[in-house]
Amino acid sequence: xxxxxxxxxxxxxxxxxxxxxxxxxxxxxxxxxxxxxxxxxxxxxxxxxxxxxxxxxxxxxxxxxxxxxxxxxxxxxxxxxxxxxxxxxxxxxxxxxxxxxxxxxxxxxxxxxxxxxxx
Numbered sequence: 355x356x357x358x359x360x361x362x363x364x365x366x367x368x369x370x371x372x373x374x375x376x377x378x379x380x381x382x383x384x385x386x387x388x389x390x391x392x393x394x395x396x397x398x399x400x401x402x403x404x405x406x407x408x409x410x411x412x413x414x415x416x417x418x419x420x421x422x423x424x425x426x427x428x429x430x431x432x433x434x435x436x437x438x439x440x441x442x443x444x445x446x447x448x449x450x451x452x453x454x455x456x457x458x459x460x461x462x463x464x465x466x467x468x469x470x471x472x473x
Contacts, residue, residue, distance in 0.1 A: 364390050370463075373397065375446070378463040387460035391453045393417070393446035401443040406457040408436040415451035419444050 367379035375397030380389040411433040421442040
């Protein structure tokens with residue numbers, strides 16, 4: 355059985371601005387996408403939902419995450435799973451946030467209408 359692997363070096367991937375204070379670098383597979391987000395302090399991800407299941411891991415900093423009306427602050431080393439179709443939003447805390455998220459099936463890293471908020 356052969357196995358194909360794509361090695362990722364996040365620093366070599368194209369970084370795209372999504373919203374004010376938020377950038378993303380993404381890699382797409384056949385059944386999974388992975389995105390590393392950088393959020394400046396106070397950056398807001400507006401409420402949105404998508405069909406994909408979502409896994410998130412805070413790499414550094416902290417994030418106030420609201421999922422289905424429940425709000426929690428998560429910090430470096432903590433993660434979350436969000437079922438597809440569930441509304442969620444986030445706000446980076448005073449220390450900003452470096453966040454890795456994976457989606458299945460693969461999806462664009464931008465929340466709906468994100469390009470409209472780009473400066």
